[in-house]
Every structure is written in C-alpha cells, then in structure tokens.
Amino acid sequence: MAKPVKTYLWLLATNLFISAFTFGGGYVVVPMIRRFFVQKKKYFEEKELMDMAAVAQSTPGAIAINLSALAGYRVGGVPGAVISCLAALIPPLAVLGVISVFYTSFITNAVVAAVLKGMQAGVAAVIVDLIIDMCAMVLKQRSAFLTAMIPAAFIANFVFGINVAIILFVSCLLCVLKVFWHHALLMRKQAKR
C-alpha cells in the first residue's frame, strides 16, 4: 500500500498537532481524529472510527496512541501506523523532557494552574459532544441488547469501580452467549419442522 509522501506528511503533522492538544485523558483523541480524518479528509467513516475506538480501548496500552496507530494504519498501512505513533509520542516527550528539569516550579505556577482549570470545562464539552453522536449511532442499530450495554458498562465502571478489562470481557462473553442462544433457537425451530 504505497501512498504519496504527501499523505505521510499529513499524518505526521496531524498527529503531532492532535497529540499536543490531548489534555485530560486519551478520550479527547477520538473527537480530534473524527474532526481531521472523518469530517475534513473523509479518509474513513464515523462507523469505522467507532470500530477503531473500541479496539483501541480493548487492547493494552494508551488509548490515544493505539487509536493514532489504527487511524494511521487505515490511511497509510504499516508505515502510516509507525509515522502516526512516532508523531503522537513526540509532543509529550518534548514537553516532559523540558518540564522534568524544573518541574517543581511548573507544578506551583499559577498561570499554568488557571489555564488547566479552564480547560477542564472544554474537555468535558468535547467529550459530551462525542458521546451524544456515538449514542445516536448505537441507538440507530435498534438493538435493545447493545443499547442496554451502554448504561450497564457506565454504572459498572463509574458507580462500582469495576476494572475496565473485566467489563469488556463480560460484555464480549454476553454477546457470544446471545449469538449462541440465537443459533440454538434456530436449530430447534428447524428440527421441529
């Protein structure tokens, strides 16, 4: 999958940019990727972004980096994934490299604290905006089972603090059992005939 150099340069620049703005946890990367890869460049559809987000979330490591790698892979194959990953790693490396020299004065800096406190509202807005669109997509599938899984996973994690890995595993298990159950019912119907 050889791509023009321009595509790789775009991946490099975009991921550098996205990574530099990823305050407040890896989830902010999802709406950023959506903005640049889906809405602007139309490299893939929103549905595919949801697949990628699910995979990035269900595999070990940092969600932001995994998602950058997947989007890069989708656009430019393995080289695209490598470039995207490196680009996503450079901003935190550079910032932390500089800050680690004088980090005590950074932590106590009032300007930094004020900017970050203000950004919390921005992060919340960006994530809620994404959540609204993603919920609409799941609802469109008209599956009571999949719809019910959203609040179930939320409550399990937010209220009961259950480990993310366990929640994802149980969701998969339930889904497999559901498919199994459907198959079994189908078989029995056919047998009756």
Place this chain on the structure above:
Amino acid sequence: MAWQLFITFAQIGLMSIGGGYAIIPLIGEQVVHKAGWISQQVFTDIITISQMTPGPLAVNTSTFVGIQVAGLWGAVAATTGAVLGGVVIALLLYRFFEKHRQSTYVFEILNALKSASLGLIISAGAAIMLLAFLGTSSFEPHSLMTNMNWVALVSFVLLLFLLRKWKINPMLIMLISGVSGLIFYL
C-alpha cells in the same frame, strides 16, 4: 539501564487495559517499590504533571521516569516499551476484525466492545465533569449547590452549544477554555 526501563514499562503497558488512572497504582508498584527508581513524592509529582501536560498518562510517566533515571535515551526506551505492545496488539486485533467481519461472532463481539467502550467513555466524561464542576472525584449530592463552580458549568454549556451548533474544531474549544481559565481563575 535503558533495557531495564524498556522491560519494566513494557510490562506496565501490557498490563494496563483501558488506560487512564486505573494504572497509577500499577506503575507506582513497579517504579517506586520494586525498582526504587524514584521516591513516592516524585511519583505523586509526576501524576500531577501528567494531568497538566498533553499526552497519555502512561507515556508521560514513562518519559519522566526515563529521563530521571537515564536521561534522554532512558526516556525513549521507557516510552517505547510502554506503547509498543499495545500498538502491535491493537493493529493485529483490528486486522482480525476487518478480515472476519462476515462472521456473526466477530461482528457481534465488535458491537459489544463498541457499546461497552461507549459506556466507559461516558464514565470518563462523568469523572471529568465532576472534577470540572465540583472539584472532586466523588459525587456528594448534599454539597452540590455549595461546591458548584458556576463559571465552569456555564462555559461547559456554552462550549457544548458551539460544538453542537457549528461543529467547531475541538482544538479551538481547548484554546478558548484555556484562555477563559486565565481570565476567570488567575
């Protein structure tokens, strides 16, 4: 030393599914107690810095510890270790899903992961809203009105409106909210 950093953070990276703050104790166990690379105080500082700088927590922590222990190459080794395993597994899993999309089981599992992930994203969103509006990580209904940060609530509503109505760039939202932080909190 760089190799040691790579191995330790590769283990941390592979054991952390779902990312975020759930992996803090895991990193602390390895870096502070087992390897003794940094003190508990410095570790707590790193967590604070991670929240204040862009990038994932695992990447920030590995970079910081790497620099403290073995300079720039230590940082590169630790960070590479932290992300490599996850990225490779994510790519393999994605390819697997792409190839076997016709299989009912694979299709349904991907659907399940999508719904459950969405629930987890909502959970992360709720945690951020608690932090932004109430300044805490736990929900206490009785002190809701007294602790409410009205500036944050109003700017959240305005920013969300901007996003829904005109689909403006999320980065612009971050810039606007950062500047409004300077105006209201400094």
